[in-house]
Amino acid sequence: xxxxxxxxxxxxxxxxxxxxxxxxxxxTDIEADTVAPGLNEDVIRLISAKKYxxxxxxxxxxxxxxxxxxxxxPHWAHVRHAPIDYQSISYYSAPKSKQNAPRxxxxxxxxxxxTYEKLGVPLHERAKLAGVAVDAVFDSVSVATTFRKKLxxxxxIFCAFSEAVKSYxxxxxxxxxxxxxxxxxxxxxxxxxxxxxxxxxxxxxGVRCPLELSTYFxxxxxxxxxxxxxxxxxxxxxxxxxxxxxxxxxxDENQLHAAVVELIALEGAQIKYSTVQNWxxxxxxxxxxxxxxxxxxxxCRGADSRISWTQVETGSAITWKYPSxxxxxxxSIGEFYSVAVANHYQQADTxxxxxxxxxxxxxxxxxxxxxxxxxxxxxxxxVKVLAKxxxxxxxxxxxxxxxxxxxxxxxxxxxxxxxxxxxxxxEATTSKISDDQLFYCRSRGVATxxxxxxxxxxxxxxxxxxxxxxxxxxxxxxxxxxxxxxVG
Amino acid sequence: MLxxxxxxxxxxxxxxxxxxxxxxxxxxxxxIMGPNGSGKSTLAHILAxxxxxxxxNGSVTYLGKDLLTMPPEERAREGLFLAFQYPVEIxxxxxxxxxxxxxxxxxKHRGEEELDAVDFLALVRARMQLxxxxxxxxxxxxxxxxxGGEKKRNEILQMLVLEPKLALLxxxxxxxxxxxxxxxxxxxxxxxxxxxxxxxxxxxQRLLDYIAxxxxxxxxxxxILKSGDGNLALELERRGYDWILxxxxx
Numbered sequence: 107x108x109x110x111x112x113x114x115x116x117x118x119x120x121x122x123x124x125x126x127x128x129x130x131x132x133x134t135d136i137e138a139d140t141v142a143p144g145l146n147e148d149v150i151r152l153i154s155a156k157k158y159x160x161x162x163x164x165x166x167x168x169x170x171x172x173x174x175x176x177x178x179x180p181h182w183a184h185v186r187h188a189p190i191d192y193q194s195i196s197y198y199s200a201p202k203s204k205q206n207a208p209r210x211x212x213x214x215x216x217x218x219x220x221t222y223e224k225l226g227v228p229l230h231e232r233a234k235l236a237g238v239a240v241d242a243v244f245d246s247v248s249v250a251t252t253f254r255k256k257l258x259x260x261x262x263i264f265c266a267f268s269e270a271v272k273s274y275x276x277x278x279x280x281x282x283x284x285x286x287x288x289x290x291x292x293x294x295x296x297x298x299x300x301x302x303x304x305x306x307x308x309x310x311x312g313v314r315c316p317l318e319l320s321t322y323f324x325x326x327x328x329x330x331x332x333x334x335x336x337x338x339x340x341x342x343x344x345x346x347x348x349x350x351x352x353x354x355x356x357x358d359e360n361q362l363h364a365a366v367v368e369l370i371a372l373e374g375a376q377i378k379y380s381t382v383q384n385w386x387x388x389x390x391x392x393x394x395x396x397x398x399x400x401x402x403x404x405x406c407r408g409a410d411s412r413i414s415w416t417q418v419e420t421g422s423a424i425t426w427k428y429p430s431x432x433x434x435x436x437x438s439i440g441e442f443y444s445v446a447v448a449n450h451y452q453q454a455d456t457x458x459x460x461x462x463x464x465x466x467x468x469x470x471x472x473x474x475x476x477x478x479x480x481x482x483x484x485x486x487x488x489v490k491v492l493a494k495x496x497x498x499x500x501x502x503x504x505x506x507x508x509x510x511x512x513x514x515x516x517x518x519x520x521x522x523x524x525x526x527x528x529x530x531x532x533e534a535t536t537s538k539i540s541d542d543q544l545f546y547c548r549s550r551g552v553a554t555x556x557x558x559x560x561x562x563x564x565x566x567x568x569x570x571x572x573x574x575x576x577x578x579x580x581x582x583x584x585x586x587x588x589x590x591x592x593v594g
Numbered sequence: 595m596l597x598x599x600x601x602x603x604x605x606x607x608x609x610x611x612x613x614x615x616x617x618x619x620x621x622x623x624x625x626i627m628g629p630n631g632s633g634k635s636t637l638a639h640i641l642a643x644x645x646x647x648x649x650x651n652g653s654v655t656y657l658g659k660d661l662l663t664m665p666p667e668e669r670a671r672e673g674l675f676l677a678f679q680y681p682v683e684i685x686x687x688x689x690x691x692x693x694x695x696x697x698x699x700x701x702k703h704r705g706e707e708e709l710d711a712v713d714f715l716a717l718v719r720a721r722m723q724l725x726x727x728x729x730x731x732x733x734x735x736x737x738x739x740x741x742g743g744e745k746k747r748n749e750i751l752q753m754l755v756l757e758p759k760l761a762l763l764x765x766x767x768x769x770x771x772x773x774x775x776x777x778x779x780x781x782x783x784x785x786x787x788x789x790x791x792x793x794x795x796x797x798x799q800r801l802l803d804y805i806a807x808x809x810x811x812x813x814x815x816x817x818i819l820k821s822g823d824g825n826l827a828l829e830l831e832r833r834g835y836d837w838i839l840x841x842x843x844x
Contacts, residue, residue, distance in 0.1 A: 540682070541645070541646075542682040543682050543684050545642075545643075545644055545645070545666060546678065546681070546682045546684070547684075547692065547695075547696075548643070548665070548666040548667045548670070549642050549643065549644075549666050549667075549669075549670055549675075549676050549678075550667075550670055550692065550693075550695075550696035550699075550752065550756070551667050551670035551671045551696045551697075551699040551700045551703070551756070552667060552692070552695050552696055552699055553667050553699070554667070556695065556699075560684075560687050560691070560692065560695065561684060561687060563686070563687070564684060564685055564686025564687035564688075564735065565685065565686055566686070567686040568686075
């Protein structure tokens with residue numbers, strides 16, 4: 107099946123293909139509908155057909171796949187991992203793989219439940235997060251319905267990506283890949299070929315989204331973790347704030363995550379994108395955990411637009427992500443606020459790229475890296491000012507906090523300035539959580555753990571204050587749980 | 595209240611305290627003076643529970659309990675307070691936030707209800723007035739960007755809010771101008787009561803002009819070489835320490 111097969115668009119052909127492949131290893135049962143491991147054009151055609159995608163989508167995927175075959179996995183990041191066998195991954199699984207799912211909370215790892223408890227996750231949500239195979243674990247339907255109604259009244263589209271491809275193909279075709287082209291990089295290209303679902307947001311001209319959009323409320327959100335695709339478009343003068351993720355760790359069997367997020371802000375538009383990433387980091391000895399290789403990029407396409415990334419990255423065995431902003435419109439603003447934690451044997455290589463193209467463009471970068479245990483934390487950032495970007499401004503602040511003697515903090519700031527009117531500032535500090543600070547707090551009656559939390563929260567304050575209020579409180583609690591017993 | 599018997603302590607391989615004895619009763623104010631490197635700050639740190647010191651002999655009893663086995667936070671909750679010689683900066687942590695956490699940790703330990711933010715702030719503001727402290731110091735990060743004098747004043751504020759039974763003041767007077775010194779002394783005198791005791795470590799007689807001690811001790815070579823009343827401090831001011839060292843050597 108490796109030779110180019112004829113284009114498959116009709117349902118009957120799909121069925122034939124599925125059935126045909128079944129003899130050669132497709133696995134189908136009542137609950138799961140999983141393609142056998144391996145990646146070739148037929149698998150991509152199948153994914154596209156399963157989703158009843160229009161022709162342009164399939165062609166885009168195939169273009170990406172053919173390009174991907176020419177690429178090499180990148181190794182410039184300051185991370186190490188065993189080779190990834192891309193042919194051993196199953197690229198399609200629908201609607202839900204439940205064979206291995208626990209049947210009840212009693213079967214869930216007690217450690218995970220303990221974490222939920224500490225994070226204050228309501229009882230009725232724990233089962234869903236832990237991936238318990240029960241339908242309608244909690245009644246989110248009514249909440250979600252009200253939520254959607256309100257958005258629809260404002261003319262805002264917020265739906266699953268696959269739904270958008272079917273219902274709003276002209277918008278998808280116009281904007282998809284316009285910030286992160288299918289040929290962008292190894293992982294983004296892989297995502298372009300095989301992505302299964304994600305979120306789509308469209309805020310029409312002049313509309314200020316009345317609610318924080320959260321993946322939490324998105325219908326069909328389950329099981330899109332591995333190759334997620336998100337596209338957010340804010341038309342002229344539209345405002346939107348989007349929350350991705352959840353402070354509670356989610357159960358996920360897939361090791362490789364390669365998501366792509368594209369943001370497009372037209373003239374006067376503002377997009378605020380906040381992430382709390384808490385995928386499984388592996389155990390205390392560095393066994394297991396998610397490889398989180400994400401491409402996130404926004405484009406301030408119109409004048410006076412603004413894109414702001416805020417991220418709290420506490421999970422994953424390896425984090426490799428650089429939420430970036432292309433500042434194309436004059437007077438546009440890009441911001442990046444990040445807290446990244448590397449505990450135990452976690453590795454984080456994260457940062458941002460601010461590309462100043464338009465005049466009077468401004469960018470702010472605040473990065474807080476926390477390393478504990480044997481964790482390795484790298485900040486990697488690029489500030490690029492192109493020749494026509496008159497009066498560009500950048501301010502970068504990059505702080506590292508070390509919590510043990512075995513962890514590492516690394517900073518790789520790159521600057522390329524091609525316009526003499528630019529002002530680019532970079533400040534960096536590295537500090538160890540000091541015995542003096544701890545002793546000072548303890549000598550006032552504050553317990554060690556509380557003192558550590560206090561000091562770490564203080565360190566992250568500049569980032570937390572950028573998060574929506576409720577999220578900020580959760581993030582603080584998450585940090586406390588993540589770093590429990592980390593001082594040493 | 596505090597009973598130190600034959601205390602020996604080392605830092606790394608260096609013996610700093612060599613058989614120190616001291617008795618402090620409720621209501622008393624003690625001043626410990628002595629030349630540089632005599633072990634004054636070491637004593638304060640050991641009493642507050644700082645790690646890095648090895649007690650090789652002797653005992654310290656505080657309110658009938660073995661002080662040396664208690665972790666620092668428990669000592670604080672039992673009413674012991676150390677005003678640091680060099681208060682540390684904690685960026686991003688609000689000054690009043692730390693103070694409230696400390697205050698409520700101590701209340702909780704005593705089985706009392708935690709004070710809410712409004713009542714707590716009222717209490718802190720009242721104490722701040724006593725020592726003429728600017729209100730904006732509350733909203734700043736703990737000691738961050740404070741001048742030397744502001745840091746010392748902040749220590750005294752914490753002491754007045756936490757109302758310790760035994761206050762240890764480690765060179766709280768050094769680096770203060772005369773006006774600041776008077777204000778700090780006022781704060782310390784405010785704390786004075788029959789139920790409380792104060793142990794002041796100082797280099798200078800001038801603090802004792804404003805806070806009259808009941809006892810003055812000379813610490814040198816890791817031991818108390820001489821004890822007396824306020825007049826001893828005046829004599830030290832006049833004659834220095836050599837005569838005491840000579841006396842002790844005889």
